[in-house]
Amino acid sequence: MDIFLQQLVNGLVLGSIYALVALGYTMVYGILGLINFAHGDICMIGALTALTVAQALTAMGVPAPVALLLAALAAVLVCVALGVSIERVAYRPLRQAPRLAPLITAIGVSILLQYSAALVWGKQYLSMPEIVKPTEFDFAGVHLTDLQVFIFVLACALMAGLLWFIRSSRMGRAMRATEQNPEVAGLMGVDINRVIAFTFVLGSAVGAIAGLMVVLYYGIGHYFMGFMLGLKAFTAAVLGGIGNVGGAMLGGLLLGIIESLASGYIGDLTGGVLGSNYRDIFAFLVLIGVLVLRPSGLMGQHTGDRA
Amino acid sequence: MTRSSILRIASGLALALALASCGKETPPPAKSQAEAPKAPETITVKIGSASPLTGTQAHIGIDIRNGVQLAVEDANAAGVEIGGAKVKFELVSEDDEANPTKAATVAQKLVDAKVAAVVGHFNSGASIPASKVYADGGVPQISPSSTNPDYTLKGFKTTFRVVAHDGQQGPTLAKFAVERLKAKNIAVIDDSTAYGQGLADNFEATVKAAGANVIAREHTTDKDSDFKAILTKIKGKKPDLIMFGGIDPQAGPMVKQMAQLGIKAKYIGGDGMQTPNFIKLAGNSAEGVMASMPGLPKEQMPGGKSFMEKYKAKFNAEVELFAPMGYDAVMVFIDAMKRAGSTDPAKFLPEVGKTKLDGVIGPIAFDDKGDLVNGPITIYVVKGGKWEPLETVGGTAPAGAKPADAPKAEAAAPAAEAKK
Numbered sequence: 001m002d003i004f005l006q007q008l009v010n011g012l013v014l015g016s017i018y019a020l021v022a023l024g025y026t027m028v029y030g031i032l033g034l035i036n037f038a039h040g041d042i043c044m045i046g047a048l049t050a051l052t053v054a055q056a057l058t059a060m061g062v063p064a065p066v067a068l069l070l071a072a073l074a075a076v077l078v079c080v081a082l083g084v085s086i087e088r089v090a091y092r093p094l095r096q097a098p099r100l101a102p103l104i105t106a107i108g109v110s111i112l113l114q115y116s117a118a119l120v121w122g123k124q125y126l127s128m129p130e131i132v133k134p135t136e137f138d139f140a141g142v143h144l145t146d147l148q149v150f151i152f153v154l155a156c157a158l159m160a161g162l163l164w165f166i167r168s169s170r171m172g173r174a175m176r177a178t179e180q181n182p183e184v185a186g187l188m189g190v191d192i193n194r195v196i197a198f199t200f201v202l203g204s205a206v207g208a209i210a211g212l213m214v215v216l217y218y219g220i221g222h223y224f225m226g227f228m229l230g231l232k233a234f235t236a237a238v239l240g241g242i243g244n245v246g247g248a249m250l251g252g253l254l255l256g257i258i259e260s261l262a263s264g265y266i267g268d269l270t271g272g273v274l275g276s277n278y279r280d281i282f283a284f285l286v287l288i289g290v291l292v293l294r295p296s297g298l299m300g301q302h303t304g305d306r307a
Numbered sequence: 308m309t310r311s312s313i314l315r316i317a318s319g320l321a322l323a324l325a326l327a328s329c330g331k332e333t334p335p336p337a338k339s340q341a342e343a344p345k346a347p348e349t350i351t352v353k354i355g356s357a358s359p360l361t362g363t364q365a366h367i368g369i370d371i372r373n374g375v376q377l378a379v380e381d382a383n384a385a386g387v388e389i390g391g392a393k394v395k396f397e398l399v400s401e402d403d404e405a406n407p408t409k410a411a412t413v414a415q416k417l418v419d420a421k422v423a424a425v426v427g428h429f430n431s432g433a434s435i436p437a438s439k440v441y442a443d444g445g446v447p448q449i450s451p452s453s454t455n456p457d458y459t460l461k462g463f464k465t466t467f468r469v470v471a472h473d474g475q476q477g478p479t480l481a482k483f484a485v486e487r488l489k490a491k492n493i494a495v496i497d498d499s500t501a502y503g504q505g506l507a508d509n510f511e512a513t514v515k516a517a518g519a520n521v522i523a524r525e526h527t528t529d530k531d532s533d534f535k536a537i538l539t540k541i542k543g544k545k546p547d548l549i550m551f552g553g554i555d556p557q558a559g560p561m562v563k564q565m566a567q568l569g570i571k572a573k574y575i576g577g578d579g580m581q582t583p584n585f586i587k588l589a590g591n592s593a594e595g596v597m598a599s600m601p602g603l604p605k606e607q608m609p610g611g612k613s614f615m616e617k618y619k620a621k622f623n624a625e626v627e628l629f630a631p632m633g634y635d636a637v638m639v640f641i642d643a644m645k646r647a648g649s650t651d652p653a654k655f656l657p658e659v660g661k662t663k664l665d666g667v668i669g670p671i672a673f674d675d676k677g678d679l680v681n682g683p684i685t686i687y688v689v690k691g692g693k694w695e696p697l698e699t700v701g702g703t704a705p706a707g708a709k710p711a712d713a714p715k716a717e718a719a720a721p722a723a724e725a726k727k
Contacts, residue, residue, distance in 0.1 A: 003543035006568070010535040035317040099313045107320070123365055125556045127587045136569055143569040218532050219563050220556070220588055222363070225532075231321050242314060263536035267525065275526035276537045277499045284322055291318055 002141040007264040008257060013148045013217070015256020016155035020210035021233030022240070022248035023162065024203030030179045030243035031199050033099060037106040038086060040230015041113035042079050042204050044223065047211030048121050050075040051128050051221045058129040068131050075208040082113075083204025084197050092193070110230070117223040125222050128215040151213050158206060159249045166245060171198060179243070228280070232259075235287040241300020250299060258282055349393040352650045354379055354637055355417040355446075357410065357427030357437065360402035363529075363556045366584055366627055368429050371451050372400050373622050374633030375426045380621075382641055390648040396641075403433045410437045418444030423650050424640040426633050431455030432501035438466045447656050449639060451632030454578065454601060455505040459676040467659060467673055469632045469639070469666075471601035471682030473502075476577055477509025479684045479700045480550065480599045484510075484575055485517040487698075488597075490548035494523040494541045494572070496534075496561075498553030503529070506577045507552030522546055529554060534561045538568050546572045554579040559588025566592040573597070581687055581694060582628055593689045597697065600685050602668050604696040605631060607685075610667035635666035 024039045050071040057067035090109050094102040134145035166172035177185040178195045186192045214229065215221045232255060240251025263279035290297060356375040358368035379396045387394045399422055403410040410433035417425055418440060425441060425448045428434040434453035441448040442463035449467045450458065456474040459466050484490045493514055497507035504526075511521050522544045525537045538561070541549065549565070549572050551558055558580035565574065574596045581598035589596070605611045605626055614634065618626050639662050640655075647655035664671045672680045685699040 003539060006539045006542070007536060010539060014533065014535070033313065035313070037317075037320075100316065103313065103317060103320070123361055123363070125363060125559075125584070125588060127559070127590065130590050133591070134567060136567070138569075143567075145567050147567075218560050219590060220532055220560050222532075222556075228530075234317075234321055238314070238318065260536045264540045267540070275499075275524075276540075277526040277528045277531075279531075279536070287318055287322065291315065295314065 003264070004261075005140065005142045007260050009142050009144065009148065011257035011260030012253060013152055013256070014260060015236075015253035016152050017210050017213050017217070017252075018229075018233050018236045018256050019249045019252025020155050020158060020206050020213070021229060022236040022252045023159070023245065024207045025234050025237040026240070026242055026245060026248035027175075027199050027203050029237070030245070031175065031182075031196060032091070032095070032102075034091060034102050035106060035234065036091075036203075037103070037230065037234075038090075038109040038113055039203065039207060040226040040228075040233060041110045041117070042083055042086075042226070043207040043211040043214070043229060044221075044226025045082060045113060045117060045211070046075040046079040046204075046208030047215045047221050047225065048117060048126065048223070049078045050208070050212040051126055051215045052121070054131055055129055058131060064131045072209065072212050075212050076205045079204040079208035079211075080201050083200040083207075087197060087200040092196075110227075114223055114227065121221075121223055123223060125220045128219050128221060130219070131216075147216060151217060154209070155213070158209065162202070162206065163245060163249075165202075171195070175199060232283050235283045238297055239286055239290050241297025244297065244300045247297055247299035251297065254298075255283060255286065258286060349395045350650065351395050351397050352644075353397045353399050353420060353422040354640065355420070355422035355425035355427065356398060356400040356633070357403050357413050357417065357425060357433075358400075358429040359405035359433075360400070362404050364405045364429065364554060367452075367554075367582070367629065368402070368405070370627035370630045371426070371429055371633040372398075373618065373624075374451070374626075374630030375400070375637055377618060377621060377630070378634040378637035382637070387641060387645070389644050389650055394644075394650060396637075401427075403428050403430075403437070405430050405433060407432045407436050410434070411440055413437070414440035415444075417441075418446055422446060423644070423652055423655075424448070426451060426636040426640075428453065429629070430500070430502060431458055431505065434458050435461070435501065438463055441465050445652050445656070447640065447643075447652055447659050449636035449659075451636050452578075452629040453502070455501050456509075457501070457505070459678050463677075464660075465656065467639075467677040469636055469668065469671060469679050470578075470629075471684050472678060473506045473509045473577070475682060476599055476601060476684055477506050478513040480506075480575060480577065480686070481510045481513035481517065483597075483599070483686055483698075483700070484548055484550065484573075485514060485519045488548060488573060488575075490514075490519055490573065492520050492522045492544070492546045492548075494525070494544065494546040494549045495521055496525045496527060496537060496541075496549065496551045496553070498529045498551075498557055499526050500529050500553070502577075502579060503552035503554070505552070507550065510550050510552065527553070527557060529557065531557060532560050534564050535568065538564055538570060542568055542570050546570075548573045548575060550574075551576040551580065553577075555582045555585035555588060559585050559593075562589040562592045562596055575599075578628070583625060583694075584627070586689060586692055586694070593692070595689060597686055597688045598694075600628075600687060601682055602632070602685065603683055603699060604685050604687070607696065607699075608668050609665065614667045631667040635664075635668050635671060638666055639664055639671060 028036045053074045054071040090105045134147040174190045236251040236255040237248045240247030262282040263276035358371040379398045401413040403413045414437035431453040434450045442465045447465045454473045497503040576598045578600045581600040586593045643655045643658035647658045686697045687694040688697045
């Protein structure tokens with residue numbers, strides 16, 4: 001039972017990171033109907049930026065909380081700038097083009113980001129300095145670190161804040177209006193370009209924080225780390241119902257738990273035929289399963305196809 | 308185009324990309340490095356070097372390439388005469404991306420470039436498919452680092468290595484774990500590569516034979532960085548020792564995550580994690596981790612000290628792992644060429660097998676399979692953020708002269724067997 005709970009906790013922490021990244025996919029999809037495949041790599045850039053800043057500041061002897069805050073700030077700024085310029089350069093000119101065109105561009109941007117990062121940071125695994133040494137404690141038979149709690153709480157707070165923002169703020173209302181019908185929203189005086197740019201700002205900022213969490217949690221960063229993270233988060237977004245912000249959160253948490261439990265128990269269940277190295281297939285089995293059985297996802301409502 | 312169809316296309320692409328990434332994640336190879344211009348009256352002999360120069364194992368591959376480059380430059384500086392002609396050596400370095408398919412392509416490229424001999428590859432998974440290409444091309448190959456026993460069991464006359472193989476390394480580690488560390492309940496993890504799995508299989512077989520329990524056998528991949536699920540599962544079985552067959556990019560985070568989960572078991576592994584990089588990646592959690600390394604500690608190698616100084620002066624970097632082996636491999640080739648009086652692979656190949664050379668790593672001689680005779684294995688421990696040699700095993704039991712271990716090793720490596 002302890003082990004089961006521990007796996008659940010592992011899954012929740014992993015899932016909260018997936019959920020944050022999934023938000024970036026789902027918000028952009030909701031408004032543009034575009035799968036922004038570069039989003040995982042934006043998170044990677046955020047992660048590596050935070051890692052570099054943290055390394056430099058720690059070397060200078062800056063106190064830990066300040067270093068962490070500045071690293072997060074740098075990551076958010078870089079990612080926001082990147083997200084907005086990608087939208088401006090790669091997606092906006094293609095807004096009237098067939099839907100497939102921006103999808104291909106997104107993949108192009110993703111590859112561009114990966115190998116630009118490889119140029120800047122090299123292809124080695126980079127290690128994140130242990131800014132704060134995690135304190136360990138046992139809670140209800142589960143071994144936790146304060147870092148895990150911090151990640152989970154911060155992720156939940158961010159998600160709650162985002163939900164509130166979209167539900168209640170003026171910009172959030174404009175975002176929802178644009179999502180429902182961009183033309184009409186435009187006629188009603190909503191500045192569509194600004195709303196779309198803002199969506200990228202939000203998504204990239206949250207993605208940057210998610211990237212920072214990954215390097216904090218695992219202690220390493222790598223130019224290719226955004227790829228799998230992005231695919232998993234995309235799967236989470238589809239699982240929850242792509243376009244639905246609450247769904248992305250639910251999907252992320254669920255996917256994290258599914259993965260954690262699957263890799264924990266697959267060996268015993270299959271009598272050792274499949275090991276935990278087959279973990280990644282679960283995410284994609286989920287993706288296929290959802291698309292076949294319930295394409296609108298857990299929380300998505302079928303809106304009907306728009307031409 | 309409708310929204311749901313774009314979603315379907317996107318998902319299809321996502322899956323395709325995920326599949327594609329399983330095989331390959333690195334860009335086109337770096338251009339081979341051309342060496343200094345050649346003098347007209349001397350003959351030029353090309354020495355190939357093949358190792359991963361990009362990707363997650365690039366630091367180890369570049370280390371090997373640097374060792375080879377150093378040897379080539381030393382030989383040129385000393386001036387070598389073979390069969391009456393002055394010989395200038397030229398390095399042709401190729402990037403195999405640690406990818407078995409790419410390794411065979413690169414091998415063919417080297418054969419086509421008419422290299423006289425090849426130092427490579429780093430990964431067992433790369434060396435094994437490449438060995439057939441070199442054998443067909445008649446080019447002698449010395450791997451500085453591939454430790455999978457299978458590599459020299461293909462019956463090729465061109466295949467050699469200057470490290471002890473896992474048939475020796477795995478059992479040595481296992482005996483150390485059971486006899487010295489008194490481990491009773493052991494968990495074994497590997498990274499699903501020819502190297503990692505081979506090492507782990509050999510380790511597991513010997514541990515069982517020595518009477519300890521293998522309470523869990525888990526697999527991860529050489530691209531993963533989240534091992535929490537595996538480790539949690541293992542934690543439930545209360546091991547007192549965890550053995551990992553794999554490379555440092557996985558070993559480092561794994562040790563960190565062990566600490567986060569409060570697993571107090573000892574951690575032990577093979578040469579792939581006995582690197583400075585491991586300590587960097589594992590941080591404070593690296594303390595007390597043990598790993599074996601074929602050969603003597605680089606400080607204790609007969610030529611180790613001067614080699615490390617030379618290396619540092621030339622590349623402004625520490626020797627990572629296998630640079631001395633790469634260096635010696637070149638020297639073995641040159642020595643064989645001298646004795647044969649020819650730079651023609653067909654002529655000097657028989658001499659490679661008869662090598663008796665005192666290299667940087669110690670005395671080098673090969674058995675009839677091409678394995679290093681008397682390869683010593685050293686166990687290291689991380690102390691104060693540094694790998695410190697703990698004890699050296701062997702230098703006594705010659706490679707291939709361990710009939711008791713050989714059948715066990717083969718029986719325990721079904722994956723490797725299946726490839727034959």
